[in-house]
Amino acid sequence: MSVWALGLNHTTAPLDLRGRFAFALDQIAPTLQSLRSSFPTGRHPQVEAAIISTCNRTEIYCASEHIALDHTVGWLAESGGVAPALLRSHAYTLHDDEAARHVFRVASGLDSMVLGEAQILGQMKDAVRAAENVGALGTTLNQLFQRSFAVAKEVRTSTEIGAHSISMAAAAVRLAGQLFEDLRKTRVLFVGAGEMIDLAVTHFAAKEPKSIAIANRTLERGEKLATRFGGEAMRLADLPARLAEFDIVVSCTASTLPIIGLGAVERALKARKHRPMFMVDLAVPRDIEPEVKALEDVYLYTVDDLAQVVQQGQANRQAAVAQAEVIIDAGVQSFMHWLGQRGSVPLIQQLNAQADEWRAAEMARARKLLAKGESVDAVLEAMSRGLTQKMMHGAMAELHSGDAAAREQTAQTISRLFLRKER
Structure with missing residues (x-):
């Protein structure tokens, strides 16, 4: 029995290309049926299959007597309306121990945009449940995923993989938590809708703030991001008038000039009766005028400021990753031993x-x-x-x-x- 995986994620493919291969949870069942029926029944009878699809990745896992990576690539390329060569240039293909190692790393949060994040584990369990419900998950893939969940649990309980800030966005959340006693009572505004803001929203949304708003030059793009996190979208032009509503402001746009000026922040503070504002400028060049930092009730952090916070956890972070990799190595060896024994089942x-x-x-x-x-x-x-x-x-x-x-x-x-x- 062999296992193989085909995937593309935030590190290998641009957002627009990933979007072509995004499957909502209610689409997984018919998509799996289409994939399995596409395999030639003579050489590949009853192929096991599962699909993991999130905002940052789409991955197909299969198991059969013979590896069929080329066929899987062709099927996925056709489903997304792109040439197989284009898909291959942005995808990764893995089999047997490499596939097992990858799915264990994904479950453990080592392959995520946010290192150590736990959200992917829930998304994987949803994907496995969907595959089970449609009858696409056989003994081999079930073992692979159940072992990946066990490895992920051991990584999270035995290491501090999720305990240290690993990105600008994570550092921003940590600093905001030092200013506000309870982030659930805060209102958060994100300016922009690119990948950095996407990551920042993911981090802050995990803290369940009172409200989330996305201000973007293109309202439609802002609405897409806001919808994912149950927030509201607003036009960038409305920002100055509404700035006072928000306790936390995180900005990252491609503007060549500051879009939040000193005067707008002063007026917002006055309307807030000088309740503090936490502001993060992730843009280069700046989105927020540097003079804002001098205001008494504003806590403004730039990319350079956050970089120092990120670097503080570097040693602990690397130690946790190293520990996690050891656990994953053991999990891979155990799965491959089990997979090898599966060949003896007919004789037994x-x-x-x-x-x-x-x-x-x-x-x-x-x-x-x-x-x-x-x-x-x-x-x-x-x-x-x-x-x-x-x-x-x-x-x-x-x-x-x-x-x-x-x-x-x-x-x-x-x-x-x-x-x-x-x-």
């Missing part, structure tokens, strides 16, 4: 069937002897001798056939199987 089933057949034959013979009045001791002796002869017949026949080299090899095998000492 045949051996058990043969043993049952011998047992049934000897039991029938014993009953006949008892019915004829034979003593119990004699019947048991005959039954045990019959079973022993049946078990030894094949081995004895092999010992007396073939050339000398073959007989020597057979002798070593039989000795290993039948003459093992009990430990």
Whole structure:
């Protein structure tokens, strides 16, 4: 049995391309049915499959007797309306131990945009449940995912992978938490709708603030981001009039000039009766005029400020990652050992069937002897001798056939199987 994976994520593919392969949870079932039915039944009967689709990644996991990566790439490219060559240039293909290592790292948060984040684990469990419901998840993939969940749990309980800030956005949340006692009571405004803001919204949304708003030059793009997190979208032109509503402002646009000026912030503070404002400027060049930092009730942090916070956790972060990788290595070895043993299952089933057949034959013979009045001791002796002869017949026949080299090899095998000492 082989396992393979095809995927693209935030590090390999641009947002627009990822969007072509995004599947909502209610689309997973029909998509899996389409994928499985696309495999030639002769060479790939009953392919197991699962699809993980989030805002940052789309990954297909399959299991079958033979790896079919080219077919999987072709199917996904067609579903997204792109050429297979384009998809390949932005995708990664993995099989067996590489696929296992990848899914373990994904579950553990090591492959996420936000290192150590726990959201992906819930998304993976939803994907597995969807595959189970449609009958696409067989024994092999079920083992792969259940083991990935177990590895993720061990990583989170045995390391501090999620305890340290690993990005500008995480650092911003940490600093905001130092200013506001309870972030659930804050109103947060995000200016822009690019990847950095997307990451920042993800971090702040995890703290469940009172409200989230997205101000963007293009309202439609802002609405898409706001909808994902249950927030509202507003036009950038409305920002000065509404700035006073927000306790936290995070900005990152591509503007070449500041879009939040000193005067606008002064008016907002006055309307807020000088309640503090926490502001983060992630843009280069600046989105917020530097003079704002001098205002008494404003706590303004720039990219350089946040970089210092990020670097403080560097040593602890690397130690946690190293510990997590050790746990993942052990998980991969265990899964591959299990997968290797799966190849012996048909032989084991045949051996058990043969043993049952011998047992049934000897039991029938014993009953006949008892019915004829034979003593119990004699019947048991005959039954045990019959079973022993049946078990030894094949081995004895092999010992007396073939050339000398073959007989020597057979002798070593039989000795290993039948003459093992009990430990």
